[in-house]
């Protein structure tokens with residue numbers, strides 16, 4: 001018997017071969033159960049700030065219920081241009097497109113440049129969507145692993161990344177600050193990567209969803225409230241595509257709004273792709289995003305400050321649990337830590353849900369390099385983090 005009888009309709013092979021999300025697999029075991037403390041998804045706990053919600057409500061009341069331009073409404077593209085210029089080199093609105101969330105931005109970026117059979121290099125462990133999107137389009141993804149240093153901090157062997165970028169490589173994908181590791185690529189490494197990619201004609205797709213969630217622990221660093229970005233160093237004509245989202249820094253996960261920065265020569269083709277994917281992002285959501293960019297800075301700063309305290313609370317609580325190797329992440333909102341002796345993180349995560357009432361993401365959800373690890377989203381109140389650590393300690397000590 002063939003595995004897929006021809007008379008039964010199936011999706012194409014690249015789709016059938018997609019993995020089921022292991023994070024969802026764990027969450028399904030406990031979602032809706034009030035006794036489970038859930039840290040499995042990457043989502044801030046607070047509702048979107050009131051001034052952003054009010055801006056959306058006002059836009060709806062004013063009748064913003066129609067299609068908008070493929071590339072986004074002009075006020076938002078201009079607001080993004082001003083906002084990005086505050087943190088990076090100037091970015092003209094002619095390089096910016098509004099997308100229906102960060103994950104849609106990643107899909108559009110891949111659709112712009114990736115063809116079946118292309119070879120793509122990605123720095124991992126990594127949020128699975130980033131590596132599966134090129135595979136949906138028929139590309140092969142070569143994985144270059146980060147590794148933990150003596151303090152448990154994730155670091156990149158830059159030489160290894162450069163070696164993986166062979167003449168046939170179409171694109172390299174980085175995500176800094178990284179999900180799940182919290183790794184932040186130093187600016188000097190980004191410059192070396194950009195130079196090498198320029199020489200070889202390789203595209204860089206930079207997923208900067210967490211660029212504002214950076215903790216600036218190093219007093220020698222320049223103390224900015226923004227992680228190093230390709231937009232700090234790349235020229236407009238470089239083969240560089242930057243994807244970003246309103247989900248994390250402005251606590252707008254459910255709104256589904258993001259953006260892309262591309263070379264000007266790609267913008268018309270990007271507009272065509274947006275037409276055939278979603279046609280446009282919702283107008284009233286875009287109007288709310290203008291308010292987020294214009295008035296949101298105090299909120300973003302306060303949120304990052306709070307996240308830093310929560311990270312430190314969780315680090316202190318996990319320091320009392322034997323058998324963990326935990327490093328302090330420089331950015332994003334996750335601890336990604338090894339549990340000694342664990343060979344099946346999915347089984348452990350399911351046991352934790354059922355037996356300890358603790359919901360964590362299994363490390364293997366982020367690729368084979370994550371096996372033996374757990375990911376804990378610390379964008380939750382401190383008492384909940386402390387109770388979660390207590391449950392983990394009790395479970396591992398049984």
Ligand SMILES: Cc1ncc(COP(=O)(O)O)c(C=O)c1O
Nearest residue numbers: 042101102103127179209245247
């Ligand atoms: C690394 C990374 N990139 C992009 C996104 C996209 O977020 P969204 O689709 O909510 O904008 C996420 C969300 O978890 C993420 O972790």
